[in-house]
Amino acid sequence: MDGVILTPLKIVNNQKGDIYHAMKKSDDGFDGFGEAYFSSIIKDSVKGWKKHTHMTLNIVVPVGEIEFVVYDDLNGNFFSVTLSQKNYQRLTIKSGYWLAFRGVGENNILLNLASIEHDSSEVFKAELNEISYDW
Amino acid sequence: MDGVILTPLKIVNNQKGDIYHAMKKSDDGFDGFGEAYFSSIIKDSVKGWKKHTHMTLNIVVPVGEIEFVVYDDLNGNFFSVTLSQKNYQRLTIKSGYWLAFRGVGENNILLNLASIEHDSSEVFKAELNEISYDW
DSSP: OTTEEEEEOOEEOOTTOOEEEEEETTSTTOOOOOEEEEEEOOBTOEEEEEEESSOOEEEEEEESEEEEEEEETTTTEEEEEEEESTTOEEEEEOTTOEEEEEEOSSSOEEEEEESSOOOGGGEEEOOGGGSOOOO | OTTEEEEEOOEEOOTTOOEEEEEETTSTTOOOOOEEEEEEOOBTOEEEEEEESSOOEEEEEEESEEEEEEEETTTTEEEEEEEESTTOEEEEEOTTOEEEEEEOSSSOEEEEEESSOOOGGGEEEOOGGGSOOOO
């Protein structure tokens, strides 16, 4: 999908506790820093749908396992990926795409490195059943 | 301590999983975005000491509990704070201070929103016993 980038991330092993890369400003997909926040998601719960008209999202899952589904309403295409420490990648989503995500593990947390600060005027929301996807 | 800022952060309750604020670019203590990474720290292990000569660190603990100790080698002062979801604050450390941290909980992860990308030439390292602190 055009506005979606998956970037494998490095885990640096350390006997006192591993280091997990997330993003450098020189990385592909970086579109400026506006805000960083964590979102936890309970197992089998789904948050979404939301479409940002300006924000680029850069999402990393340091804890648990989360399934992400991106929907392109211009052509009706879906893209999905499940991220965790085992599949440790950064998911970049440019503005203009719908996103929903589901908790897979027992404790699941994502970090979003958003390109702009939260602004409710640039977010469209839809109920889960308004975009039909077989979760 | 002059170059250290503690900022209480908001946790937004949500029945599908809470949201944990970390940093906005308009926040006090933000000094530019260079790199974001996670560091895990095993219970009772201590990572440190390190002193950055250019990087400002902005640290948040979304998982577990971590004790941070900052040492100012100009006047011999220590500052310490233990962060967790229960004491959910952002720890800003400007360049020029020594930092070490200890895992307190069973699973502990910090996020560092660093003002510059990693550059080993701006980091001084010292062994744990070179700066005497009663852990």
